Structures are given as structure tokens and as C-alpha cells.
Amino acid sequence: MSRFGGRVREYPSVSIDRFDRDNLRARAYFLSHCHKDHMKGLRAPALKRRLEGSLNVKLYCSPVTKELLLTSRKYKFWENHIVALEVETPTQISLVDETSGEKEDIEVTLLPAGHCPGSVMFLFEGDKGTVLYTGDFRLAKGEAARMELLHSGTRVKDIQSVYLDTTFCDPKFYHIPSREECLNGILELVRSWTSLTPYHVVWLNCKAAYGYEYLFINLSEELGIKVHVNKLDMFRNMPDILYHVTTDRHTQIHACRHPRDEEYLRGNRLPCGMTCQNGTPLHIISIKPSTMWFGERIKRTNVIVRTGETTYRACFSFHSSYSEIKDFLSYIRPVNVYPNVPPVGGTEDKVMEILKPLCRSYRRNLEPRYKPLGTLKRVHKRELSDTDEDDLFDSELTSARPKIPKLQREESRPPNTGHSENAEENINESTESYKATAANTSLKVDFMDCEESNDDDDNDEEEESEINTAEDFSYEPDATCTSNFNRIMSDQQDGDIPCWDAFFKCNKLEESSENEDNFPSSADAGGSQPLFSDSDGVSDSTHISSQNSSQSTHISEQGSQGWDSQMDTVLITSQERNALDWSCLGRGGSRAVASVPQEAAKDTQPDNSRWKPLSQDRSCAYDGAHDLKSKDTGDVEAGAAHVQDVLVELSDNPRTPDLELRRDSQSSSDFEIPSTPDAKVPQPDKLHSLYKKLAAGESILKEKKVS
DNA sequence: GCGATCAGTT
DNA sequence: CACAACTGATCGC
Numbered sequence: 001m002s003r004f005g006g007r008v009r010e011y012p013s014v015s016i017d018r019f020d021r022d023n024l025r026a027r028a029y030f031l032s033h034c035h036k037d038h039m040k041g042l043r044a045p046a047l048k049r050r051l052e053g054s055l056n057v058k059l060y061c062s063p064v065t066k067e068l069l070l071t072s073r074k075y076k077f078w079e080n081h082i083v084a085l086e087v088e089t090p091t092q093i094s095l096v097d098e099t100s101g102e103k104e105d106i107e108v109t110l111l112p113a114g115h116c117p118g119s120v121m122f123l124f125e126g127d128k129g130t131v132l133y134t135g136d137f138r139l140a141k142g143e144a145a146r147m148e149l150l151h152s153g154t155r156v157k158d159i160q161s162v163y164l165d166t167t168f169c170d171p172k173f174y175h176i177p178s179r180e181e182c183l184n185g186i187l188e189l190v191r192s193w194t195s196l197t198p199y200h201v202v203w204l205n206c207k208a209a210y211g212y213e214y215l216f217i218n219l220s221e222e223l224g225i226k227v228h229v230n231k232l233d234m235f236r237n238m239p240d241i242l243y244h245v246t247t248d249r250h251t252q253i254h255a256c257r258h259p260r261d262e263e264y265l266r267g268n269r270l271p272c273g274m275t276c277q278n279g280t281p282l283h284i285i286s287i288k289p290s291t292m293w294f295g296e297r298i299k300r301t302n303v304i305v306r307t308g309e310t311t312y313r314a315c316f317s318f319h320s321s322y323s324e325i326k327d328f329l330s331y332i333r334p335v336n337v338y339p340n341v342p343p344v345g346g347t348e349d350k351v352m353e354i355l356k357p358l359c360r361s362y363r364r365n366l367e368p369r370y371k372p373l374g375t376l377k378r379v380h381k382r383e384l385s386d387t388d389e390d391d392l393f394d395s396e397l398t399s400a401r402p403k404i405p406k407l408q409r410e411e412s413r414p415p416n417t418g419h420s421e422n423a424e425e426n427i428n429e430s431t432e433s434y435k436a437t438a439a440n441t442s443l444k445v446d447f448m449d450c451e452e453s454n455d456d457d458d459n460d461e462e463e464e465s466e467i468n469t470a471e472d473f474s475y476e477p478d479a480t481c482t483s484n485f486n487r488i489m490s491d492q493q494d495g496d497i498p499c500w501d502a503f504f505k506c507n508k509l510e511e512s513s514e515n516e517d518n519f520p521s522s523a524d525a526g527g528s529q530p531l532f533s534d535s536d537g538v539s540d541s542t543h544i545s546s547q548n549s550s551q552s553t554h555i556s557e558q559g560s561q562g563w564d565s566q567m568d569t570v571l572i573t574s575q576e577r578n579a580l581d582w583s584c585l586g587r588g589g590s591r592a593v594a595s596v597p598q599e600a601a602k603d604t605q606p607d608n609s610r611w612k613p614l615s616q617d618r619s620c621a622y623d624g625a626h627d628l629k630s631k632d633t634g635d636v637e638a639g640a641a642h643v644q645d646v647l648v649e650l651s652d653n654p655r656t657p658d659l660e661l662r663r664d665s666q667s668s669s670d671f672e673i674p675s676t677p678d679a680k681v682p683q684p685d686k687l688h689s690l691y692k693k694l695a696a697g698e699s700i701l702k703e704k705k706v707s
Numbered sequence: 708g709c710g711a712t713c714a715g716t717t
Numbered sequence: 718c719a720c721a722a723c724t725g726a727t728c729g730c
Binding site: 207209317318510 | 719
């Protein structure tokens with residue numbers, strides 16, 4: 001939800017996405033997209049009066065946004081005051097103060113934002129510098145680099161400030177599956193259900209907001225089934241959308257709504273009232289698009305999660321994930337960044353701690369500056385780049401990724417003394433005060449970067465969520481790593497000796513984390529990785545055979561939300577540990593090699609074929625010719641089997657970054673992690689001495705080699 | 708009666 | 718968690 005006040009400090013005479021209060025005096029208005037939280041005051045009488053008394057005041061937006069806005073009669077009065085600007089077409093605008101006659105020229109460029117039809121970012125260029133207002137955006141990694149108008153020549157423009165959509169700017173939203181992944185998941189689910197009989201219908205439980213259209217379009221194109229919606233007049237001049245939606249209820253895909261649609265569904269009735277066709281009752285499943293995410297790299301989930309007998313949740317996000325935000329901002333590297341949205345769980349301070357290091361102003365003397373800390377012996381020996389500093393900054397100063405003390409650190413350094421010796425003088429006051437409150441709990445100099453655990457993310461409100469069992473996770477390498485990690489931590493607190501392999505897996509997590517942060521653009525979403533060996537559970541996971549809950553592996557793997565509450569209870573048997581070693585080391589490594597070219601290709605040339613920015617007039621010439629048509633099997637009768645495949649494919653999709661990073665961690669780890677699963681396990685007394693050295697910050701390389 | 712705001716719901 | 722929107726209660730003009 002946008003809290004942006006409407007104005008950027010460089011150009012205070014324009015108002016963007018806010019139209020109340022001070023914004024009533026703006027010389028020009030900009031609307032990034034047609035969502036209510038960006039339209040505050042847009043139909044207020046005060047603004048209406050302002051328009052009536054002015055010939056000059058205009059609202060600038062994309063052609064699609066104009067169309068959507070003017071479709072609503074409540075905004076009709078804007079008709080003669082809206083100027084549609086073509087996307088990616090720099091336009092000069094004169095900002096004239098109507099009372100003083102004072103004038104300022106500014107150039108504005110609309111850039112596609114990937115949030116909903118018509119959504120754009122605004123790039124302002126003028127005497128006060130270049131400013132990018134992102135509005136709400138969902139841009140995949142590397143997309144900023146592909147925007148020509150963010151560049152001059154081969155270099156990115158010198159951007160003074162970015163006003164950024166920080167909706168998911170929290171490490172717990174580290175990864176959100178790509179548009180394509182989500183789309184494919186939904187597509188295959190819908191395909192398999194609707195192909196059973198003409199009476200098998202799907203209800204897409206979409207919010208009343210723009211942004212789902214590309215889903216409708218792609219489902220309709222791939223399946224040849226139009227989507228039933230309540231209204232479509234706003235698309236009357238957008239044939240690419242219009243063709244794929246219908247107000248005829250006799251279709252197998254519905255996105256219609258009713259104020260009490262949930263209760264309709266319970267009565268086997270679609271929100272539009274349809275309950276049977278030709279006397280035959282409909283078989284309805286509902287799919288609720290929701291934002292599902294992978295917390296840092298330790299968890300995975302399906303893009304589709306079954307939440308009940310006939311209910312599914314499908315991953316869908318209008319907003320960029322944490323890693324996408326970081327990729328975007330670190331590419332732009334503005335001098336300043338300002339969050340448009342207070343982050344979900346956190347404070348603005350926390351967000352700024354994440355974003356500031358990605359800005360140039362971070363290097364200025366007023367800002368906190370981190371030196372490499374001499375005591376960080378186990379930090380990679382790498383060329384010290386900006387992002388290295390970022391990591392230090394992150395590691396030290398944010399609670400976003402909790403830092404876990406190295407073993408016995410508590411003994412060797414009492415709280416409040418160790419952490420500041422190298423860095424204290426360079427930290428500004430706010431940081432210092434933060435440290436003061438946090439130092440006793442987690443922040444020390446010599447910490448491992450531990451993975452986030454989203455313990456409180458149990459978000460699934462309503463449905464009869466099916467409960468995970470420990471067995472479901474037996475083959476899940478990431479999860480196992482994590483639970484091992486947790487075990488270490490508790491072992492530590494208990495004063496027991498942690499087991500060796502659990503210990504080194506932890507370090508691998510640390511390495512992964514650093515690597516990924518330092519090479520953001522290489523950490524894109526995993527494609528369709530082959531599975532790990534959990535075909536057993538998954539094979540039961542089709543709704544078509546109306547399985548009971550406990551058999552549905554894909555449901556039990558709703559991971560990103562339900563995971564952490566489970567994690568502590570997962571026990572690792574030695575057998576499972578072997579499987580873990582195998583998957584983390586052997587298979588993980590070899591897989592990663594195979595996945596690299598694919599991922600690299602994806603980075604440079606994403607699959608844009610099905611996500612057209614539905615924001616440009618030329619989007620009306622939506623190109624229906626698609627690569628993915630080839631997915632059609634024609635095997636309509638094999639619905640059940642098909643769904644199985646889908647869910648298997650979706651659920652067993654280990655994150656490519658993990659795999660890559662795991663491999664990386666082996667080659668670069670200071671710990672010299674044994675590269676084979678059967679590496680000899682040190683004896684307890686040996687371990688003790690190793691941990692002592694670790695705690696003291698000494699190198700253990702020699703000992704490790706010996707052992 | 709309308710609009711703004713807030714709490715609650717989906 | 719929140720998304721993005723809707724509903725209903727309250728308050729002020």
C-alpha cells in the first residue's frame with residue numbers, strides 16, 4: 001500500500017500518485033497506474049474545482065491508464081485534463097505556476113513497470129537532476145539493464161534519486177517465483193482440470209484490481225477458453241485483452257466475483273450464479289492467486305499449493321521480490337533512494353539499511369562506512385567491492401538476517417565490547433543507537449550469516465490446510481540443511497557438541513548467502529530443475545483422485561509459509577543425512593553446472609512472450625504467436641496424470657541459486673568443506689579443539705586438512 | 708448525504 | 718505477513 005506523499009524533493013511542483021492536501025497545488029499530475037491506493041484524492045471535489053479553474057493543469061499517464069480511468073464515470077471529469085504519454089517516449093513538459101507565471105521545464109519518460117495494465121515508472125530529467133519514481137513495479141532481474149531509456153550511450157544514467165516500490169523489501173520475501181513459473185503452474189492446473197469434462201470449471205479468485213489480465217490472456221490463449229469476468233467495458237479499446245475475456249458465463253474459466261463468493265462456492269455455485277450446465281452439476285475448483293515466496297534460499301514451495309478439497313493457492317505477485325528490488329536498485333545506483341511503501345513487517349529504518357548500501361550516497365562521509373573488519377577471518381578473501389561492504393553492513397547492522405555467533409564467541413568476548421572496536425567510529429548515530437539495542441541479543445563482530453527463518457509466516461488463514469509431516473521433507477536438501485543448522489544452534493546452547501556434518505553445512509549456507517548477495521543478477525529463479533527423489537509422496541498429489549490431505553506432498557510443501565514452524569521438529573536420521581550429502585554435494589554440484597547456461601540465457605533474454613507490458617497502446621497488438629504452444633499435449637483424457645506431473649514439476653524445483661551457490665561454496669570456502677559425503681568425521685575431542693580455534697578466530701585450515 | 712478515516716474481512 | 722479492495726461504523730461538514 002503506497003504511502004508515498006505524492007512529491008519528490010527534486011521537483012516539488014509535480015505530484016505523483018497522490019492528489020490530496022498539498023498536492024492540490026501541483027503544476028502537473030502523474031498517475032503511474034490505476035490502483036486505488038495510488039489515486040487518493042483523484043476524484044475529490046477540491047481537485048475537481050482546481051481543474052475547473054485551470055486550463056493548464058494536466059494529469060499525465062500511459063494511454064492504457066487513461067483508458068481505464070476514463071471508463072469509470074467517477075473520473076469522467078478528468079477527460080479534458082488527461083494527457084496520455086507514450087511509453088518510452090521522452091516528452092518535454094512545461095511546469096507553469098499559474099499565479100506567478102514561473103516556469104520550469106522537465107522531461108519525463110514513461111517506463112513499463114510490469115505491475116498491471118498501464119502501469120509505468122516515471123523518469124524525470126531536469127535542472128535538479130534525474131529522478132526515477134517506480135510506482136509499483138514487478139521487474140525481473142536484469143530488466144533495468146534492458147531499459148534503453150535508463151541509459152545514455154552504454155552507461156546507466158546518472159540518477160539522483162529513486163522513489164522505490166519497497167513492498168517486498170524484506171529478506172523474507174527473498175525470492176518470488178517468476179511470472180513465467182507462476183503462469184505455467186496455473187496453466188497446467190487449469191488445463192488438467194478443464195480437460196476432464198466440459199463440466200469441470202475453474203474459478204480464479206482474483207482481487208478486484210487490474211493486474212490479472214495477463215493471466216487471463218495466457219490461459220485463454222493456451223487453452224482456448226475465454227475467461228468470464230463481471231465487466232469488460234474498460235478493455236473495449238484493448239483488443240488483446242478483450243478477445244480473451246467474456247461476459248458469457250458458459251465458459252470453463254471464471255474470474256467473476258460476488259460479494260459473498262466464498263459462500264457461493266461452498267454451495268457449488270460460481271459467483272456468477274452458474275451451478276450446472278445442461279442439467280449436469282459443475283465441478284468447481286478455485287485458485288486463489290497470492291504472493292508466495294521463498295525466504296532466503298533455504299526453502300522452497302510450490303507455485304501451486306492445494307489448500308483444500310477443491311481449493312488451490314497459486315503464486316502470483318504484482319511486486320518485485322527482495323532480490324529483484326536489490327538487483328534493480330544496485331543496477332541503477334542512484335545517489336539517494338526513498339521507499340514509497342513502508343515494508344510489511346519492518347520499519348523504514350530497516351529498509352533503508354538494506355537499500356542505502358546500494359546507493360552512491362552510501363559512500364559519502366556522512367553515511368556510515370564500514371571498513372573491512374580485521375577480525376572477520378572467515379570472510380571470503382575477495383576483491384573488496386561495494387557489495388562486499390554491503391555485506392558487512394548488512395551483516396552487522398540489520399536484523400533482517402539474524403547473525404549467529406560463532407561457537408564459544410560468548411565466552412571469548414563479553415557483550416558490548418567486541419563489536420565496536422573497528423567500526424564504531426564510523427557509524428553514525430542512528431546506527432549506533434540501533435546497535436545499542438541490538439548488541440546484547442545478536443550483533444557481534446564475528447558472526448555467521450545465518451539464514452532467515454520465517455518462523456511466524458504461517459499465513460494461511462482459512463482453508464483446511466493440510467499438515468506437513470516430517471517424512472515429507474526427508475529428501476529436501478535445503479530444509480535439511482536448515483534444520484541441521486537449527487540443531488547446531490540449540491546444541492550450542494545446550495553445551496553439547498554439534499555433529500560435524502551439520503556444522504559444515506551451516507557454513508555452506510553462509511557461503512551461499514554471501515555469494516548470492518554479491519552476484520545478484522546471477523541468482524535468478526530456478527527453471528525447471530529435475531526432481532529430487534520424492535516421487536513417492538508426490539504421486540498421490542492430484543486433486544482429481546480426491547486424495548485426502550495427508551497424501552499430498554505438494555500440499556505439505558507449502559514450505560514458504562508453513563515451513564519454519566516445522567523445522568525444529570524435523571529429525572535427521574543418518575540415512576537422511578546421507579541423502580542430504582548426496583543432494584547438497586554431489587548432485588547439487590553437477591546440476592548446477594547444467595543449470596548455469598540456462599539461467600544465464602534467461603537473465604539476458606527473459607521470456608517476455610507471455611508477459612507483455614499491458615501498458616502501451618501497442619500492447620493492443622498483442623502478439624498471440626507463442627513459443628509455449630508446443631506444450632500442448634493433446635492428451636486431454638490424461639488429466640489426472642497431467643496434474644500429477646504439474647505438481648511434481650512444481651514442487652520439486654530446487655532453487656537453482658542454491659545449487660549454484662552450493663557448488664561455489666565448495667570451491668571458495670575457507671573451511672575446505674569435504675567434498676565427499678563419506679568424509680571422515682572427527683572425534684569429539686578433535687572437534688572441541690577445532691571449535692575453540694574457530695571461536696578464537698584462528699585458522700583451522702591446517703587441522704582440517706589433517707583430519 | 709457525501710467524504711474521510713478506521714477497523715475488519717477476503 | 719501483505720496484496721488491493723470492499724464493507725460498515727463513526728465523525729464532520
